[in-house]
Amino acid sequence: SQELEQSPQSLIVQEGKNLTINCTSSKTLYGLYWYKQKYGEGLIFLMMLQKGGEEKSHEKITAKLDEKKQQSSLHITASQPSHAGIYLCGATNYGGSQGNLIFGKGTKLSVKP
Amino acid sequence: DAEITQSPRHKITETGRQVTLACHQTWNHNNMFWYRQDLGHGLRLIHYSYGVQDTNKGEVSDGYSVSRSNTEDLPLTLESAASSQTSVYFCASSGGTPERLHFGNGTRLTVT
Numbered sequence: 001s002q003e004l005e006q007s008p009q010s011l012i013v014q015e016g017k018n019l020t021i022n023c024t025s026s027k028t029l030y031g032l033y034w035y036k037q038k039y040g041e042g043l044i045f046l047m048m049l050q051k052g053g054e055e056k057s058h059e060k061i062t063a064k065l066d067e068k069k070q071q072s073s074l075h076i077t078a079s080q081p082s083h084a085g086i087y088l089c090g091a092t093n094y095g096g097s098q099g100n101l102i103f104g105k106g107t108k109l110s111v112k113p
Numbered sequence: 114d115a116e117i118t119q120s121p122r123h124k125i126t127e128t129g130r131q132v133t134l135a136c137h138q139t140w141n142h143n144n145m146f147w148y149r150q151d152l153g154h155g156l157r158l159i160h161y162s163y164g165v166q167d168t169n170k171g172e173v174s175d176g177y178s179v180s181r182s183n184t185e186d187l188p189l190t191l192e193s194a195a196s197s198q199t200s201v202y203f204c205a206s207s208g209g210t211p212e213r214l215h216f217g218n219g220t221r222l223t224v225t
Binding site for chain 2: 001033035040041042043045059078088090101102103104105106
């Protein structure tokens with residue numbers, strides 16, 4: 001079965017610093033999704049990547065998909081306390097369809113003011 | 114605005130009791146999913162449905178059941194609650210692939 005591994009598991013950064021979170025798949029990626037979760041709340045959709053080499057940005061968050069490496073990275077520029085939370089990557093289940101996603105275990109981000 | 118709502122937000126029950134968690138979406142999505150989230154395991158798929166009368170088992174389906182009698186609702190039933198089922202449960206829906214999942218705010222279930 002397909003698995004997603006996220007690194008690092010947790011991250012503490014000083015406000016204003018840049019950071020990168022990685023998501024590596026054990027199988028070919030057919031679609032990669034990034035979500036953010038605050039404690040006790042649901043998942044907020046950030047971005048979806050479908051094609052190898054694709055890169056998307058929203059405000060200070062940029063995500064890239066390296067299909068050959070079966071990996072995606074999420075980069076935050078000039079981090080702020082509002083960026084704190086748990087970041088999860090999700091991928092369309094290998095050979096699956098219609099939105100059946102598997103998820104990594106998440107990366108917990110803390111931003112120190 | 115369309116949304117997906119879960120109820121209750123918090124539930125405490127005793128071992129052996131039957132429990133049903135509700136999920137209702139107004140997106141008119143065909144696809145609905147139940148996940149559980151546990152420390153060290155992340156999100157794991159319990160059951161999913163691609164339409165009315167369709168249900169499928171996910172990765173961790175033992176002890177759970179779902180039914181889909183209409184487009185809007187996918188209730189999750191724990192037949193006989195066990196302490197191992199203490200978790201946060203998330204319902205999600207999507208219109209298909211490659212559309213993203215829309216998540217509810219979760220139900221925190223404690224089995225004592």
